[in-house]
Amino acid sequence: MPNYRELLQQVKGEIDEVDAAQARALLDGADPPVLVDVREQDEWDEGHIPSAVHVPRGFLESRIEQAAPDRSRQVVVYCAGGNRSAFAAKTLKELGYENVVSLAGGYTDWKRNGLPTQLPRSLDAAKRQRYSRHLLIPEVGEEGQLRLLDSRVLLIGAGGLGSPASLYLAAAGVGRLGIVDDDRVDATNLQRQIAHSTATLGDWKADSARATIEALNPDVEVVTYKERLTSENVDRILADGWDVIVDGADNFPTRYLVNDASVFHDIPVVHGSIYRFEGQVTVFKPHEGPCYRCLFPTPPPPELAPSCAEGGVLGVLPGIIGSLQANETLKLALGIGDSLAGRLLLFDALAAEFSEVTLRRDPKCPVCGEHPTITEYIDYVEFCSGRPAHA
Amino acid sequence: MSTVRIPPTLRTETGGERQVSADGATVRELIDDLVSRYPGLGSQLVEDGEIASFVNVYVEGEDVRTLEGLDTPVGEGSTVILLPAMAGGA
Numbered sequence: 001m002p003n004y005r006e007l008l009q010q011v012k013g014e015i016d017e018v019d020a021a022q023a024r025a026l027l028d029g030a031d032p033p034v035l036v037d038v039r040e041q042d043e044w045d046e047g048h049i050p051s052a053v054h055v056p057r058g059f060l061e062s063r064i065e066q067a068a069p070d071r072s073r074q075v076v077v078y079c080a081g082g083n084r085s086a087f088a089a090k091t092l093k094e095l096g097y098e099n100v101v102s103l104a105g106g107y108t109d110w111k112r113n114g115l116p117t118q119l120p121r122s123l124d125a126a127k128r129q130r131y132s133r134h135l136l137i138p139e140v141g142e143e144g145q146l147r148l149l150d151s152r153v154l155l156i157g158a159g160g161l162g163s164p165a166s167l168y169l170a171a172a173g174v175g176r177l178g179i180v181d182d183d184r185v186d187a188t189n190l191q192r193q194i195a196h197s198t199a200t201l202g203d204w205k206a207d208s209a210r211a212t213i214e215a216l217n218p219d220v221e222v223v224t225y226k227e228r229l230t231s232e233n234v235d236r237i238l239a240d241g242w243d244v245i246v247d248g249a250d251n252f253p254t255r256y257l258v259n260d261a262s263v264f265h266d267i268p269v270v271h272g273s274i275y276r277f278e279g280q281v282t283v284f285k286p287h288e289g290p291c292y293r294c295l296f297p298t299p300p301p302p303e304l305a306p307s308c309a310e311g312g313v314l315g316v317l318p319g320i321i322g323s324l325q326a327n328e329t330l331k332l333a334l335g336i337g338d339s340l341a342g343r344l345l346l347f348d349a350l351a352a353e354f355s356e357v358t359l360r361r362d363p364k365c366p367v368c369g370e371h372p373t374i375t376e377y378i379d380y381v382e383f384c385s386g387r388p389a390h391a
Numbered sequence: 392m393s394t395v396r397i398p399p400t401l402r403t404e405t406g407g408e409r410q411v412s413a414d415g416a417t418v419r420e421l422i423d424d425l426v427s428r429y430p431g432l433g434s435q436l437v438e439d440g441e442i443a444s445f446v447n448v449y450v451e452g453e454d455v456r457t458l459e460g461l462d463t464p465v466g467e468g469s470t471v472i473l474l475p476a477m478a479g480g481a
Binding site: 157159160161162183189193247248249250251252255272273274275276277278280295296297298299300301304305306307308309311313318344346348350351355356357358359360 | 396398399400409435444445446447449452453454457470472474475476477478479480481
């Protein structure tokens with residue numbers, strides 16, 4: 001039986017090693033390897049090599065596929081001094097990784113050479129507990145949760161769609177939520193607008209929603225805009241910096257304004273709309289997928305476009321559609337999954353049926369097409385009035 | 392025979408039916424058949440001999456404007472979705 005020294009010597013003879021300078025060159029190269037830190041959590045927490053993924057050696061076999069799915073891609077493994085990483089490299093070779101090297105001298109040597117290190121950002125104990133169900137999902141994890149906490153989402157409307165969307169985004173820990181709504185809570189809202197309550201009747205919806213959100217999750221910063229989105233204020237509101245817009249507006253002029261602004265500012269829009277028992281959801285990603293004008297170049301004449309205030313809506317329907325909008329928003333913020341960009345999801349509550357149609361970019365789209373004719377904001381009320389527009 | 396989904400805003404024209412059957416080898420024939428039975432649909436689907444600009448027609452999930460418009464063939468048993476924009480969100 002070999003002792004530890006002998007075993008280490010034997011293993012080092014079976015694997016390849018690089019020194020700190022060679023590792024740096026590989027990482028700066030055109031086809032950088034996956035860099036895996038196999039140390040323990042407390043060592044990682046005190047600093048690591050930038051771009052490294054942390055897979056403690058005890059979890060190496062079970063988690064490496066997540067970190068390095070492509071076995072033909074080079075992997076550089078490191079620990080503190082180069083011994084544990086030698087054993088880890090041998091294990092990875094046994095798992096079929098074709099090109100594995102261990103960093104001789106490890107993190108200690110890397111640091112001694114003055115090469116860059118970084119301190120990991122991490123969640124404090126309270127956040128670890130609050131978001132524990134996210135941390136358990138490999139696609140989210142601590143890194144994803146930190147991304148959510150850094151995300152900024154602007155909600156147009158704190159009504160039927162904005163209520164569930166904002167509450168789920170807040171619960172999920174989206175760090176900053178903006179709410180644009182110029183309306184006050186009235187009794188007819190409470191059949192569906194769950195961010196508000198009997199106690200907030202008469203309050204600004206933006207304030208009422210803010211209070212509900214803050215009670216749910218104090219990690220979220222809420223920015224309120226108690227104004228109607230218009231051509232005059234849209235640039236000022238967007239200048240505050242938003243990663244995603246959730247469109248829960250209740251009228252066509254605002255829908256077209258949100259669309260044009262999102263194309264001008266290059267911000268994705270998670271779109272939802274509802275009427276009676278039916279809802280539509282999609283994602284408009286400017287310049288990558290179709291925009292709202294590609295889908296609906298012109299609004300319907302007013303007599304064909306009744307609002308929920310005129311035609312009614314099943315109370316739970318915005319809950320379903322607004323939650324789907326929150327789902328799309330979280331995926332965009334996390335950079336995971338397949339978004340609804342290029343697909344319009346239709347939901348029929350009576351049939352309990354989803355269907356989907358394909359959306360394509362219109363090369364002749366006046367806003368996002370090859371030769372745009374709308375390059376600044378127009379008079380959206382007139383555009384949607386049914387009278388000929390002069391845009 | 393194809394199945395045509397009628398959106399909520401057009402259901403007053405179909406006596407409240409959410410889904411109706413229609414005949415036609417092309418979108419044009421199919422709409423003609425629909426309009427012959429539900430005349431109120433005419434002005435809401437067709438504008439100057441073309442599909443109205445505020446309505447989208449999908450055959451098997453594809454917008455016919457990206458296919459052959461009114462001349463797009465409709466296979467037997469296809470699902471056709473009529474979709475006007477809806478603005479509601481509150």
